[in-house]
Amino acid sequence: MKILYHIDRSKQLKQGESIELTRVEKNDNKYKYAGLFGEMFSYHGLNYLANKNQVMQGILLNNTFPPFFSADVIDNSLKELNSKLIEIMAECIRQQSFPNHLSRFQAMFVTDAESIEKWIQEDFGNDYKIFEIEVEDEKVHKFDGRYLRGGVSLNVMEQGSLLSDFMNDLVKELYDYWDGNISENPKFEYLVELPVVIGREVTLDEINKNNCLRTITR
Numbered sequence: 001m002k003i004l005y006h007i008d009r010s011k012q013l014k015q016g017e018s019i020e021l022t023r024v025e026k027n028d029n030k031y032k033y034a035g036l037f038g039e040m041f042s043y044h045g046l047n048y049l050a051n052k053n054q055v056m057q058g059i060l061l062n063n064t065f066p067p068f069f070s071a072d073v074i075d076n077s078l079k080e081l082n083s084k085l086i087e088i089m090a091e092c093i094r095q096q097s098f099p100n101h102l103s104r105f106q107a108m109f110v111t112d113a114e115s116i117e118k119w120i121q122e123d124f125g126n127d128y129k130i131f132e133i134e135v136e137d138e139k140v141h142k143f144d145g146r147y148l149r150g151g152v153s154l155n156v157m158e159q160g161s162l163l164s165d166f167m168n169d170l171v172k173e174l175y176d177y178w179d180g181n182i183s184e185n186p187k188f189e190y191l192v193e194l195p196v197v198i199g200r201e202v203t204l205d206e207i208n209k210n211n212c213l214r215t216i217t218r
Contacts, residue, residue, distance in 0.1 A: 001134055004110040004190055005207065006198070007119060008129040013198050015131070019108055020195040022046060037091055037105055042194055045105030048087040086148055090174050098178040102141050107191035108133070111145075113211035115188040119145070120204065122187070130207070132199030135192050145189040147177035 006013075013019075021040040024031045034041065034049045041049065087104060094101055110133045111119055120128065176183075 001136060002140055002190075003199075004112055004133050004135065004140070004192070005116050005202070006108060006110045006131050006133050007116070007124055008131060009124060009127070011127070011129050013129065013131055015198055015200050017198045018195050019043070019198065021106060024049075037095075038103070041105050042107055044107070044109065045103070048084050049105070086170065086174070089170060090148070090177065093171070093174050094178055097175070101178055102191045102193060104191060106194065107141075108194060108196050110135075110190045110192055112188055112190070113207050115145075115186070116207060117204065118187045119189075130202050130204065132202055133192060133196060134199055135190075135196065139193040141191040143177055143180065143189055143191065144182050145177075145187045146183040146185065147173040147181070149173060 019042075021042060023040055024034045024046070026035055028034070030051060031041075031046065031049050032051055034046075037045075037049070091103060091105055094103060116130070
């Protein structure tokens with residue numbers, strides 16, 4: 001058994017809660033393209049397959065033309081677009097070349113004591129909760145999250161780069177991810193098969209202290 005850690009951005013999870021896969025019906029317009037990737041999905045999978053985008057919603061709801069968007073809305077929308085692009089391409093590559101690996105659309109994401117601080121500093125800020133997740137070794141799949149990067153940038157033309165270059169780089173990174181390669185500065189994540197039972201809530205200081213004690217006693 002392993003004790004790993006889930007960083008809960010929603011701050012809605014509770015100790016003892018069971019996290020399970022959700023079935024998506026074929027006629028569910030909220031997840032129009034989910035059927036391309038299966039029938040059962042994790043919360044993460046549903047989030048990335050949902051038909052939503054701040055800019056597109058603004059165009060549909062705004063009564064003026066051209067619609068006005070703040071820089072923050074456009075920036076957040078581009079980040080959302082890139083996240084979806086990475087996840088969908090990752091799943092396509094997995095199905096084609098690594099079908100024995102667990103789908104990211106059907107997993108819970110956790111990390112270990114060595115990498116959790118990197119995830120928090122780079123991706124979560126100060127608004128989160130941490131929960132222990134106890135899992136059997138055979139239900140855990142370890143990868144380097146450093147390879148989940150890339151996408152489209154607003155300054156592509158300024159840099160003189162082509163969209164094809166971005167896509168080629170992204171595909172290479174995702175192959176490295178699924179192939180289990182390790183970068184120079186790894187940020188490990190573990191894909192855990194569902195269902196999963198949420199363990200006790202812990203703090204980053206508590207994790208670091210326990211990890212330090214384990215290191216000393218080795």
